[in-house]
C-alpha cells in the first residue's frame with residue numbers, strides 16, 4: 060500500500076514537472092489555448108463551482124460565516140447525521156449547527172445547492188509563527204452548477220444572509236439599558252449600561268380592553284413591517300407612544316409586553332441623569348435599531364412646562380398665538396440655554412434631524428398626569444398613539460383571573476362585574492388580591508377577598524361623594540349668606 064502511494068506521488072510530481080516544462084517551452088498563446096480547452100473539458104465532466112467561506116477573514120470573525128452557520132442550523136436537521144448544539148452568550152436558546160465533515164443539500168427556486176462544513180487543524184511553524192499550539196481553521200463550502208452562478212451569488216446568498224439575520228434576531232437575548240450611573244450588575248462601556256431583559260409580561264397577560272389591545276398590536280405589527288412604507292413617504296422609521304393613566308394601571312407592564320412582542324431591546328432613559336442637550340444627543344447616537352426608548356414619568360423628570368406657563372402669564376391677551384406657536388417658540392426661547400437639558404433638546408431628541416440616526420425605533424413616554432405635559436411634546440407626529448391605561452373593568456378582570464387563578468368563569472364573577480363598573484380600582488390592586496396568599500390558596504378565597512376590597516372601595520367612594528356634596532352645600536349657603544348681607 061505504501062509502495063503504491065509512493066509510486067502515485069512520484070508520478071504526480073513527474074506530471075507537474077512536465078506541465079511546468081511545457082509552460083516554459085511552448086509559446087504563451089499556445090499555452091493559454093491549451094488551458095482554455097482544458098477548462099472546457101473540465102466543465103463538461105465537472106460543471107460545478109465551489110465558494111469557500113472562512114470563519115475568519117483578516118484575523119476578524121467573518122460575519123457571513125456566522126450567518127451561514129445560523130441558517131444551516133435550521134436546514135441541517137433533515138439531512139446531516141452529526142450536529143452540534145451550542146449555547147451562545149447572546150442567544151436565549153440552544154443553537155444547532157452542522158458538525159465538521161457534514162453535508163447539507165439546500166434547495167432554492169428549484170435549484171439544488173450543496174453545503175459542506177470543514178475543519179482543518181495545523182501548527183504554525185513559520186518563523187514568527189504565533190504558537191506551537193494547533194490552530195483550527197473552519198470553513199463552509201457551497202457547491203452548485205455553474206449555470207446557476209448568477210442566481211446563487213445574487214439572490215440565494217442574499218436570502219441566506221437575510222434568513223440568518225432573522226433567526227439570529229429571533230434567538231437573541233433582549234437587553235435593557237440604563238443611563239444611570241453604573242451599579243455593579245450593569246455591564247458595558249459608553250453612556251449606556253445593560254443587563255439581560257427577562258420580563259414575563261406579554262399581551263396575553265396584559266389586562267385591558269380587548270379592542271384597545273388589538274388596536275395596539277395591529278399598530279405595532281404595521282410599524283415593524285413598515286420599512287418600505289416609511290421610506291416611500293420619506294419619514295424616519297420610528298413611532299411614538301404616550302401611555303397615560305393612574306398609578307398601577309399597567310404602563311410599565313405594557314412597555315415590557317411591547318418589547319417582548321417585537322423582541323426589541325429597551326433603553327430606559329433617566330432624564331434627571333442627563334446633563335444637557337448635547338448629552339441627550341450622544342445618548343441617542345449610542346442606541347441601536349430595533350429598540351424602544353422609554354422615558355417613564357416624563358412629567359416628573361425635568362421641568363418641561365415652566366417656561367410655557369410663564370409665557371402664558373405674559374401672553375394672556377393672545378391665547379390663539381400661544382397654541383399655534385407649538386414647539387417653534389419654545390425652541391427659540393430656550394435656544395440660548397446651553398449647558399442645560401431643555402424642552403427643545405427633548406423635542407429634537409424625539410424628531411429632530413438626529414433622531415433618524417438609527418432605524419426601527421419606538422419612543423414611549425409614560426405619565427400619571429397627561430395634563431401637565433407640554434402640548435408640543437405629545438402632539439401627533441411626536442407621540443403618534445395616545446394610550447390611556449385605565450382602571451380595571453370586567454374584561455381586564457377576566458384576564459387577571461385567568462392569569463392568577465387559572466379560571467375563566469365563577470359564580471362570584473357576576474357580583475364582581477357589577478362592582479367593577481361602579482368603583483375605580485387599578486389592575487395592580489385587583490391583581491394583588493387575586494394572588495393566592497399560600498400554596499393551597501383556593502380561587503374562592505381570592506375572589507371573596509377581592510369582593511371585600513371592592514365593597515370597601517365603594518363605601519369609601521360614596522362617603523367621599525357625600526362629603527363633597529356637603530361641602531358644596533356649605534359653600535353655597537355661605538355664598539348665599541354673603542350675597543344676602545350685601546343686599547340688606
Ligand SMILES: Nc1ncnc2c1ncn2[C@@H]1O[C@H](COP(=O)(O)OP(=O)(O)OP(=O)(O)O)[C@@H](O)[C@H]1O
Pocket residue numbers: 264265266267305306307308309310311312313427448485486487488490
Ligand atoms: N393592566 C395590567 N395587566 C396586568 N397586570 C397589571 C396591569 N396593571 C398593573 N398590573 C400589575 O401591577 C403591577 C404594577 O403595574 P405597573 O408598574 O405596570 O403600573 P404603572 O401604571 O406603570 O404604575 P406607575 O404609574 O405607578 O409606574 C405590575 O407588576 C403588574 O403585575
